[in-house]
Amino acid sequence: MANPxxxxxxxVYIDGYSLYHGLVDGGCGDCLWLDMRALALGLVSPSQxxxxxxxxxxxxxxxxxxxxxxxxxxxxxxxxxGIVPVRGKQHWARxxxxxxxxxxxxxNEKWTDVNIAIHxxxxxxxxxxxxxxxxxxxxxxxxxxxxxRQIPGLRVVVFFPPMRTSNELRDVCDGARPLxxxxxxxxxxxxxxxxxxxxxxKKPAFWIGLRQNPSPTHPLLRSLRLALANLARRLLxxxxxxxx
Numbered sequence: 215m216a217n218p219x220x221x222x223x224x225x226v227y228i229d230g231y232s233l234y235h236g237l238v239d240g241g242c243g244d245c246l247w248l249d250m251r252a253l254a255l256g257l258v259s260p261s262q263x264x265x266x267x268x269x270x271x272x273x274x275x276x277x278x279x280x281x282x283x284x285x286x287x288x289x290x291x292x293x294x295x296g297i298v299p300v301r302g303k304q305h306w307a308r309x310x311x312x313x314x315x316x317x318x319x320x321x322n323e324k325w326t327d328v329n330i331a332i333h334x335x336x337x338x339x340x341x342x343x344x345x346x347x348x349x350x351x352x353x354x355x356x357x358x359x360x361x362x363r364q365i366p367g368l369r370v371v372v373f374f375p376p377m378r379t380s381n382e383l384r385d386v387c388d389g390a391r392p393l394x395x396x397x398x399x400x401x402x403x404x405x406x407x408x409x410x411x412x413x414x415x416k417k418p419a420f421w422i423g424l425r426q427n428p429s430p431t432h433p434l435l436r437s438l439r440l441a442l443a444n445l446a447r448r449l450l451x452x453x454x455x456x457x458x
Contacts, residue, residue, distance in 0.1 A: 221263040225343040226254040227330050229350035230271030230299065236351070236375025237398070245398050247287060247417040251295040252401040257347055257373060265343055268333055269299045270326045283418040290407045290415040300329050331358045338362050345369040349393060351378035359386045 254267040371389040384390040
């Protein structure tokens with residue numbers, strides 16, 4: 215069906231990793247059963263028309279129960295909306311704390327930023343949209359935004375997930391807005407979704423219990439803990455060297 219005339223065409227690109235951690239850190243863990251198309255439709259204005267929704271993520275590693283919840287969700291999303299995620303991958307990397315020197319393992323997501331850049335550039339050069347909506351808070355997309363805005367007639371607007379922001383992205387985009395929790399809560403998949411073969415996909419019970427408990431691993435809290443730990447070490451060194 216042809217698009218309504220005189221409406222600005224919008225393509226939405228969702229960074230699943232940034233969105234997931236924003237939801238969990240922001241007390242919206244019970245909203246992980248998210249209908250990405252309904253969310254995207256809630257972002258466009260009456261003067262715009264939604265052309266496409268692309269969702270980028272990777273399968274989690276480690277916890278098999280967490281991975282199964284993700285698989286169930288991605289199946290439900292595809293069955294209900296037709297959105298097939300563009301997948302990257304995760305791998306374990308060692309990280310050394312600059313303050314205490316402790317070495318820990320952390321899951322890193324690979325390829326998502328490259329996949330998003332390729333899809334946005336491809337759609338832009340093919341003339342598929344006038345405005346791109348990026349749902350992310352990752353400043354790695356600054357070069358991509360700068361490149362898109364060099365193409366006459368194209369705009370980029372960023373939507374920050376809960377508890378996430380980026381001044382670098384805000385400065386280069388044509389607009390920057392928060393992703394409102396009210397829209398997130400209103401954009402949920404049905405609790406049960408039937409596959410064509412009759413199998414019922416259900417919202418994981420674990421997710422239902424994650425409401426309104428902002429994660430203590432928010433970056434501000436991590437920074438505060440590191441600062442307090444550094445202060446404690448300095449105090450201990452002073453106590454050892456002071457002439458008491």
